Amino acid sequence: MSYTQKTICPYDCPAACGIVAETDGKRILGVKGDAGHPVTKGLLCRKMQEYERSVHSPDRILTPMKRQGQKGEGRFVPITWEEAIEEITGRWKEILQNEGGRAILPFYYSGVMSVIQRKCGNAFFNRMGACTLIQTLCSSAKGAGYEAVLGKTGCLDPRELPDSDFYIIWGSNVKATRIHTMPVLAAARKMGKRVVLIEACASDMSAYCDETLLIRPGTDGALALAMMHVLEEKGLTDKDFLEEYGEGYGEFQAVLTGCTPEWAQEITGIPAAAITALAEEYGRAKAPSILLGSGPSRYGNGGMTVRLITILSTLTGAWGKPGGGLCGCNPGAGNFVETERVTRLDFRRGEERKVNINQLASALTGANGETPVKSLYVYGSNPVGSVCSQKGIIEGLKREDLFTVVHERFMTDTARYADILLPATFSVEQTDCYTAYGYCTFGTAKKIIEPAGQCKSNWDTFCLLAKAMGYEEDYFKHTEEEMLEELLDHPGTGLDGAGEEGMRVLREGGVISTPFADHRRFLTDTGRVKITNHSLPEPVPHYTDCHGGEYPLKLIAVPSCYTLNSIFLERESLVEQKGEAELLLHPADAKARGIEDGDPIKAFNDLAEVNFKARVTGLVAEGAAAAPGIFCSDTTGTELLVNALHHERLSDIGEATTLNDNTIDVRKIG
Ligand SMILES: Nc1nc2c(c(=O)[nH]1)N[C@H]1C(S)=C(S)[C@@H](COP(=O)(O)OP(=O)(O)OC[C@H]3O[C@@H](n4cnc5c(=O)[nH]c(N)nc54)[C@H](O)[C@@H]3O)O[C@H]1N2
Numbered sequence: 247m248s249y250t251q252k253t254i255c256p257y258d259c260p261a262a263c264g265i266v267a268e269t270d271g272k273r274i275l276g277v278k279g280d281a282g283h284p285v286t287k288g289l290l291c292r293k294m295q296e297y298e299r300s301v302h303s304p305d306r307i308l309t310p311m312k313r314q315g316q317k318g319e320g321r322f323v324p325i326t327w328e329e330a331i332e333e334i335t336g337r338w339k340e341i342l343q344n345e346g347g348r349a350i351l352p353f354y355y356s357g358v359m360s361v362i363q364r365k366c367g368n369a370f371f372n373r374m375g376a377c378t379l380i381q382t383l384c385s386s387a388k389g390a391g392y393e394a395v396l397g398k399t400g401c402l403d404p405r406e407l408p409d410s411d412f413y414i415i416w417g418s419n420v421k422a423t424r425i426h427t428m429p430v431l432a433a434a435r436k437m438g439k440r441v442v443l444i445e446a447c448a449s450d451m452s453a454y455c456d457e458t459l460l461i462r463p464g465t466d467g468a469l470a471l472a473m474m475h476v477l478e479e480k481g482l483t484d485k486d487f488l489e490e491y492g493e494g495y496g497e498f499q500a501v502l503t504g505c506t507p508e509w510a511q512e513i514t515g516i517p518a519a520a521i522t523a524l525a526e527e528y529g530r531a532k533a534p535s536i537l538l539g540s541g542p543s544r545y546g547n548g549g550m551t552v553r554l555i556t557i558l559s560t561l562t563g564a565w566g567k568p569g570g571g572l573c574g575c576n577p578g579a580g581n582f583v584e585t586e587r588v589t590r591l592d593f594r595r596g597e598e599r600k601v602n603i604n605q606l607a608s609a610l611t612g613a614n615g616e617t618p619v620k621s622l623y624v625y626g627s628n629p630v631g632s633v634c635s636q637k638g639i640i641e642g643l644k645r646e647d648l649f650t651v652v653h654e655r656f657m658t659d660t661a662r663y664a665d666i667l668l669p670a671t672f673s674v675e676q677t678d679c680y681t682a683y684g685y686c687t688f689g690t691a692k693k694i695i696e697p698a699g700q701c702k703s704n705w706d707t708f709c710l711l712a713k714a715m716g717y718e719e720d721y722f723k724h725t726e727e728e729m730l731e732e733l734l735d736h737p738g739t740g741l742d743g744a745g746e747e748g749m750r751v752l753r754e755g756g757v758i759s760t761p762f763a764d765h766r767r768f769l770t771d772t773g774r775v776k777i778t779n780h781s782l783p784e785p786v787p788h789y790t791d792c793h794g795g796e797y798p799l800k801l802i803a804v805p806s807c808y809t810l811n812s813i814f815l816e817r818e819s820l821v822e823q824k825g826e827a828e829l830l831l832h833p834a835d836a837k838a839r840g841i842e843d844g845d846p847i848k849a850f851n852d853l854a855e856v857n858f859k860a861r862v863t864g865l866v867a868e869g870a871a872a873a874p875g876i877f878c879s880d881t882t883g884t885e886l887l888v889n890a891l892h893h894e895r896l897s898d899i900g901e902a903t904t905l906n907d908n909t910i911d912v913r914k915i916g
């Protein structure tokens with residue numbers, strides 16, 4: 247007998263899609279989109295449509311394992327959980343005694359985007375006094391740039407976009423990463439509203455927009471400045487709004503004077519006339535919206551770029567008009583739950599060593615002059631595939647004196663280097679709650695089936711580890727179900743409007759929609775828009791350069807429609823459709839190097855050499871080279887992947903990844 251149960255997609259997308267799973271209580275028989283979900287309304291991406299194939303994949307790791315042979319060889323033998331826990335905690339106790347907590351590095355990122363399973367490791371490692379990982383692998387420069395102007399003000403929920411009358415898609419591959427916005431754009435265009443795309447690589451999105459402007463990577467700040475120059479010159483700014491809500495606009499106006507479209511053409515590669523036309527169209531629209539992706543923020547100047555685009559979104563007074571303003575940052579109207587109940591900062595012991603996630607290679611090799619860590623515990627992340635300086639990470643992971651534990655579902659490029667491998671659960675095998683980071687929704691999802699084999703959730707694994715470490719806190723004696731109840735018993739301000747019915751849905755397992763932010767209430771310390779912000783090293787925004795480098799092509803990473811970072815690589819049909827690791831090159835750049843479409847090529851810089859297949863297309867900016875998706879060394883047949891070409895450098899504010907800010911050259915192989 248089969249029945250259905252609602253659940254939530256656990257992966258790192260803005261929507262946290264609603265799913266209805268069919269089950270016989272032992273296995274997931276199939277899934278479909280939940281038509282009752284307030285945002286996703288039954289639409290599921292192709293990756294999740296056959297989620298059961300991932301859950302029941304024959305490639306899953308089902309038992310704890312111990313390394314045999316060399317690190318990285320990928321040869322393991324099964325052991326029991328008791329043996330695994332004893333070995334891990336025995337090694338840790340020894341390291342803690344000799345070197346202290348600063349020698350143990352927990353490493354977590356985006357494997358499961360829920361509250362409990364994602365954050366429970368913090369409590370354990372706080373209690374241990376281990377290093378703290380600064381988790382800035384994705385969009386922290388975007389967050390910091392936005393906050394520098396608007397503080398905690400919520401941006402547009404994408405459900406507000408139909409009210410907009412002009413759309414700029416700014417560095418977002420909506421087709422891959424925000425599919426629920428695709429129908430909104432299509433409907434808007436049908437009504438005669440225009441959609442303009444500003445992209446460094448428009449190969450996926452150009453066909454869905456009325457106009458595409460290809461921009462030199464890392465130069466969007468100059469475009470935003472020149473657009474504001476035009477708005478100012480043509481009298482298209484909203485003076486009353488700026489008077490009432492703008493802070494420091496006068497100082498900023500002095501910067502704008504020099505930022506002509508001709509000046510910006512030199513920097514961005516976009517013709518001055520096109521910049522002027524875009525600014526005028528934007529300025530004349532009544533409620534224009536900008537949908538901002540994270541791509542433009544992953545640069546040395548990423549925080550400044552986002553500050554400038556955010557300021558642009560306020561200049562015409564569009565904020566506060568239905569559908570007007572900025573979309574793609576934090577739409578939230580307050581925390582839904584008290585996450586500190588999961589992370590337990592109050593457990594923290596000893597001095598804290600902070601390690602930036604983007605500098606894992608240095609933390610493992612000591613390349614930054616600090617003592618390398620002695621143990622690494624990876625859960626919910628695949629840093630060999632997703633973090634920069636891949637060569638350094640691998641060099642570190644090969645260290646004989648490094649004790650590496652990986653809690654994983656599959657034999658990833660990182661898992662191969664484990665000394666001890668622990669089998670992890672899928673979302674349907676655990677209980678949790680989820681905040682959609684791109685929408686005002688919150689949901690809970692209960693366990694549907696028992697974990698496969700001997701797999702354990704992050705929560706259950708940390709409880710076992712805590713017991714063996716002798717940690718007596720009650721926290722580690724609870725179940726994840728009890729943790730969820732505790733969270734729901736203490737709702738945050740974001741759930742103020744949930745009411746009894748909303749809380750009932752959450753206790754049963756389901757998703758609720760919460761009120762959109764009040765866009766005219768600016769949640770900064772002064773209640774105004776910080777056009778100039780004196781708490782920053784650079785108070786008055788202006789154009790700053792990205793890190794760049796000495797090679798002629800700018801390498802950018804773009805999300806793939808067939809995978810999500812390195813997730814879904816277990817699915818043959820998706821991997822087949824994704825094809826080989828490609829590098830997209832502009833025809834002029836290809837021609838100059840004698841490269842034709844489909845040629846095998848080598849990309850290189852001071853860090854590494856990585857093989858790709860060339861794809862020559864006019865939909866990538868001249869001077870840019872775009873690498874879609876993350877692969878694994880099994881399928882590419884080479885150890886080094888695109889992230890071997892990425893430096894460890896951070897963004898201007900937000901301490902974020904600059905994964906789009908590296909230079910390379912390419913040559914034809916053979
Ligand atoms: N199918 C699929 N879905 C995903 C993911 C995935 O890998 N695959 N990843 C998930 C994750 S982790 C995230 S963070 C989200 C959102 O992921 P984001 O990384 O925010 O992705 P997008 O915003 O869609 O795309 C970034 C876009 O920025 C462009 N870009 C790069 N540099 C520049 C620049 O200098 N200027 C401009 N104008 N554009 C630039 C790239 O070409 C790319 O199209 O998506 C999530 N959803």
Ligand SMILES: Nc1nc2c(c(=O)[nH]1)N[C@H]1C(S)=C(S)[C@@H](COP(=O)(O)OP(=O)(O)OC[C@H]3O[C@@H](n4cnc5c(=O)[nH]c(N)nc54)[C@H](O)[C@@H]3O)O[C@H]1N2
Nearest residue numbers: 355356357358384625626627628632653670803811812813
């Ligand atoms: N070249 C390139 N690099 C990128 C990006 C890119 O687009 N291109 N995107 C960047 C971005 S935006 C991000 S957010 C990061 C993502 O970087 P990571 O967080 O490292 O993401 P993934 O590669 O998806 O690895 C997540 C792993 O968690 C595992 N996992 C899933 N659920 C669980 C669980 O419940 N418990 C445990 N223990 N494990 C689980 C999955 O099997 C998977 O192997 O990568 C960044 N790096």
Ligand SMILES: [Mo]
Nearest residue numbers: 258383384385
């Ligand atoms: Mo991300």
